[in-house]
Amino acid sequence: MFLIVVSEPLLYYASEFKQYSTEALFSVVYLYLYVAYAKDWEQGRLSWKVIFLSMLGILCSLPTVFVLLGVLTTIFVQLYKKVIFKNFLIENRYKIIIVFLWGVLYYFFYLRGQLQTDFYAQFWEPVYYSWGGFPQNIVPYVNRVLVPLFQYFTQFTTIAWVNCVIFLILFITGMVLLFREKRDIFFIILIVCGAHLFCHLLQIYPLGGHNKIIRIRLMLYAFPVVLLPVAFCTSKLWIKICFQSRLISLSLLFCVIVTALLVNVNKMRAGTAWEPSIKNDILWLLQNASEDDAIAVYADATYAYEYYKHQVGNNHSYFVYGAPAANEPLNVFGWRMDIPKEAEKQISKAQVQQKQKIFFLSERISLDEFLFINYLSIHYDVVCLNEKINLCVIELDSGI
Numbered sequence: 001m002f003l004i005v006v007s008e009p010l011l012y013y014a015s016e017f018k019q020y021s022t023e024a025l026f027s028v029v030y031l032y033l034y035v036a037y038a039k040d041w042e043q044g045r046l047s048w049k050v051i052f053l054s055m056l057g058i059l060c061s062l063p064t065v066f067v068l069l070g071v072l073t074t075i076f077v078q079l080y081k082k083v084i085f086k087n088f089l090i091e092n093r094y095k096i097i098i099v100f101l102w103g104v105l106y107y108f109f110y111l112r113g114q115l116q117t118d119f120y121a122q123f124w125e126p127v128y129y130s131w132g133g134f135p136q137n138i139v140p141y142v143n144r145v146l147v148p149l150f151q152y153f154t155q156f157t158t159i160a161w162v163n164c165v166i167f168l169i170l171f172i173t174g175m176v177l178l179f180r181e182k183r184d185i186f187f188i189i190l191i192v193c194g195a196h197l198f199c200h201l202l203q204i205y206p207l208g209g210h211n212k213i214i215r216i217r218l219m220l221y222a223f224p225v226v227l228l229p230v231a232f233c234t235s236k237l238w239i240k241i242c243f244q245s246r247l248i249s250l251s252l253l254f255c256v257i258v259t260a261l262l263v264n265v266n267k268m269r270a271g272t273a274w275e276p277s278i279k280n281d282i283l284w285l286l287q288n289a290s291e292d293d294a295i296a297v298y299a300d301a302t303y304a305y306e307y308y309k310h311q312v313g314n315n316h317s318y319f320v321y322g323a324p325a326a327n328e329p330l331n332v333f334g335w336r337m338d339i340p341k342e343a344e345k346q347i348s349k350a351q352v353q354q355k356q357k358i359f360f361l362s363e364r365i366s367l368d369e370f371l372f373i374n375y376l377s378i379h380y381d382v383v384c385l386n387e388k389i390n391l392c393v394i395e396l397d398s399g400i
Helices: 008-015 021-036 038-042 048-060 062-081 085-091 093-116 119-127 138-150 160-181 183-201 212-218 220-244 246-267 279-288 299-312 339-352 367-379
Strands: 293-298 319-321 357-361 382-384 391-395
Touching: 008 021, 008 212, 008 220, 021 038, 021 048, 021 062, 021 220, 038 062, 048 062, 048 093, 062 085, 062 183, 062 220, 085 093, 138 160, 160 183, 160 220, 183 220, 212 220, 279 299, 279 357, 279 391, 293 299, 293 339, 299 319, 319 339, 339 357, 339 367, 357 367, 367 382, 367 391
Parallel strands: 293 319, 293 357
Antiparallel strands: 357 391, 382 391
16 A cells, blocks of 8 residues: 555556556556455356446556456466366356457447557557567666656666666565465466567557556556555565564655655655646747748657647647657666757757747756756857747757
């Protein structure tokens, strides 16, 4: 419970007026159903309540099918070992037929349309692993996708790779302990992680996204699952410490809680109410930038820019800044913008095209964006638009 309480992604998405937090909710529901109806599974009974909640969970959150797959596979293996799997199918045949028919309807009325469109395949292509570059691209891939992902499961520090190391140690140790003491839970977690990884390698469902927000949004369902071995390992360690000294255990608990809370409070975004709205800035830019001007859009703002650009029917071309190139090497701390190089690159492109001005559009959320705008204001005569705090304009002949 503590790991969930101090989890910034779960807290943030629980505060959004969207369905994202239901993904973690139904993962917990599936795990609860497995434990709560253990006697029913042992006797080969299938409750209507379980069927209803399972179907509702898939409707609300498709990724939770990985958790449901892990739970059902474990149950079926147990039934098979007890030689009652056949009886289970016979006694619950009508319920199974209803679930099958529901699955067929779900596929034809929703899932088939999702699978047939090329939008998702193209959108997620940059985050899928490319086997063509194996094995040279393993380290860049780990730094680009896995390190930014794993760091959010256990946020006890502000350093990404330290969080990853802590998570992996606790997770692997917890899985070993679960294999020894609670093998059924071990196999549920193993199947969930294995199924998601398998779908990622087949480019069906990615492990991570293009940026922090989308990356974590895709994995919300997995938080309750992957935190189970972490919590199991931590609880075992805690029991051993308590036997040694109650004072040491309470002191350690206090330090861990305070540290985790400080780290997450520092990183927690208080929603979007305080953040500058980018809509009006984009519309102003599209109305005021002429063909003789260049537009440079921060990578994370391109989705919003494209949306409003097509909404007003503007075909003005633009540059993208603040994103690593496909072949750009990454380090263990993740990618950070080379601000002087990025500024010169965008301005040079505009000068080559003989543009008069260049408009820089920013979300003004990340540290890189603040430093970038600050660098421009120092080295160039930036036209600061007070009412347009996401925008700055540079006369191209004013560089120092």
